[in-house]
Amino acid sequence: MTTDIGKFKHDSPMSGVLRMERMPHIWCPGCGIGSEVNAFAEAIKRSGIDHNKLVVVSGIGCTGRVAGYVDFDSIHTTHGRAIPVATGIKLANPELTVVVFSGEGDLVGIGGNHLIHAARRNMDIVVICNNNFTYGMTGGQVTPTTPTSAITSTTPYGNYEYPFSLPLLADAAGATYIARWTSVNVRNITQSMEEALVHKGFSFIEIISPCTTLYLRRNRLGDGVDMLQYYQENTVLKHGCDTRETAIDFQGKIVVGKFVDKAKPTYLEAVDKCAVRLVGDDYQLYGKTIPEREAEEKAEKERVAARRAVVLAAEQAASEKAAVKAVKKVATKAPVKKVAAKKPAAKKPAVKAAAKKASATAVARKSAVKVVAKKAPATAAAKKTRK
Amino acid sequence: MNTVSADPKGVDSGPHFMDGDQAIAEGALAAGCRFFAGYPITPSTETAERFAERAPEVGALFIQMEDELASIAALIGAAWGGRKAMTVTCGPGFSLMVENIGLAAMTETPLVIANVQRGGPSTGLPTLTAQQDMMQARYGSHGDYAIIAMSPDSPQECFDVAVEAFNLSEFYRVPVIILSDETVGHMHEKVVIPPADQIQVVPRNNYSGPKADFRPYKFDGQGGHPMTQCGDGYHFHITGLTHDERGYPVMTAEQSKIVITHLMEKIRSNADQIIRLDEDQIDGADVVVVSYGITSRIAVKAIQDARREGIKVGSLRLITIWPFCEKRIRELTGKVKAFVVPEINYGQMVLEVERCAAGKSKVISVNHCGGAVHDPEVILDAIRKANQ
């Protein structure tokens, strides 16, 4: 049987959100970026946001390629400059929802100045930062977030620098929405993205994710699935955590959660306030008065909410249907199910291979990571070799 | 070029007394520029200050960014966000902008950058004049690409050139650089801003056809192609990577040839339409002084004195710097004894004149290391020498 790739792409649930004509993508198997993009696509669908009013901007890097795959207005910029480009877009047309999706080297290394200033201004954009502790695209060099002692191609004897804690940095700079997850927390990522998309002001979402090919391999941390398991076992959920307590040590605990969610006038609101004081009530930006813009925004918000309600209702109906089916299945095929459930325990390696094949998302969703056989602790082994 | 009358909202018609920097801001507003992102640097800051002051009443947006890297990046965003956008700087800031001038050239993004030149290298002479960034304006970013650059010699021309810079930028979808200098930037003179209906501007040309046929690029070596803006529903993609007409990365030698040829030829093959020169008594001249910006106003004195001495000397003033007026220099080559090229640098545009003169006419460089304008006497000496 041959597979009709064209039809497959067309029928994909991601069609309409991702540029299917550009698949396959460039990311390595097990790389966390893929599952983040899935979560993003899911968040966009659930948010009810008009796909025509959404812009995605990336810098340079493996994560920087995200802009090339999403089926919205999208700009792939230069290394570090995604945030100021996004700022220009948002200020040129305040009706747009502008999302920056890029890597930590891009956003916090070369582009760090833009990150803190956009946060300081409370620029109304969403910044999604894939933090894989490495410059993936260029072959795995040290970044401003690489934990001390980790091995990278430019810290072959272990990193001796102090890393940034990104939530603390964003918080200190003035971001008004800050969350951190690992790439195993797909549902939480999706939810945070949904919240950030409607949050008024500067939103920052950090996603700790595995660079399987470079960071994991160099530090002998196993493969993508091992890392997801590691995340699951080592994340500490602390909503509202003081961002001063979010530092990450090499293979230490990772504090995740929503740390900041507060209201503060955005940059454009501040501009409006100043201009109206000067010019009076007929002040216009690009030919529109403040009440006109507010009315448009309100109408759009209502449309978004209506679309979101439809999606959520459909989701609800589907899950109820699935629940009814499952109950029926259990009632009729209970004995068979038991046998099936036993199988994985008996055939661990087979299940492991299957779990590896499954996408990171699927793995996380089904919690299949728990079925994976425990390997010799990769961490300990890695630490030994490094000595 | 399809043009319409300027939006009166941005046009402060009437006679003014202002400096060149301020006139650039007024020209930009008249041309329909509604977005300015910049970072302060002498001697260019007055443009930013003027724009910031005027923005609320015009309904434009001004933002002071954290640096010049951010300023030029914000312009690219704003341009694709649907606005005409500009920034202003001088050498140190321009040096920070060059990477994204390349991105703007590669993504065919219309925007205008004014470089009010001061003496370099490095921090150099922060408050003193120079014309040392002529080559940087053309070649500053890496890779092969083309831009347009113009050089005004007075505050009035700052206004005029700013309008024209936007028009060319929109039509050719290319960064246009205004190469002013500290002297013109800070000199106060009469500037007459015409009524809005006498200012012709090129409106943004946004695509409006069916989505399936939309392409952000057309690689035919010509200008005049439509673009789009965020929010119009075309789901465009642009990248600094070598790309196809859909904007999707295609990183091959073949595609590089297609893209680079287009970027170069859309300017080169239209040079005759783009170039503006100001000529005086060139017919029958033995010596032609090639100059631009403030130096051309200094040269006027030397030219007048030389004519009084009976030397047949003409003036070729470059209003358009890039593309260079190769054709005109080649036409004059052989007919004139010599070209005299005064400029406030160690000899930059003179290299272009020499290239086109190809050894068939003498070319005399009258260089100057910046910090002041020429003494007209020095230019006069060069004219005398050229006439021998």
Ligand SMILES: Cc1ncc(C[n+]2csc(CCOP(=O)(O)OP(=O)(O)O)c2C)c(N)n1
């Ligand atoms: C000005 C500039 N300097 C360096 C590079 C080379 N470069 C490309 S991607 C990259 C690192 C990207 O790292 P990160 O943002 O963490 O993304 P990742 O690949 O890890 O997703 C670097 C240094 C560049 N493209 N431009």
Ligand code: SF4
């Ligand atoms: S190199 Fe690392 S970051 Fe890049 S795609 Fe591969 S796994 Fe992901």
Ligand SMILES: [Mg+2]
């Ligand atoms: Mg990285």
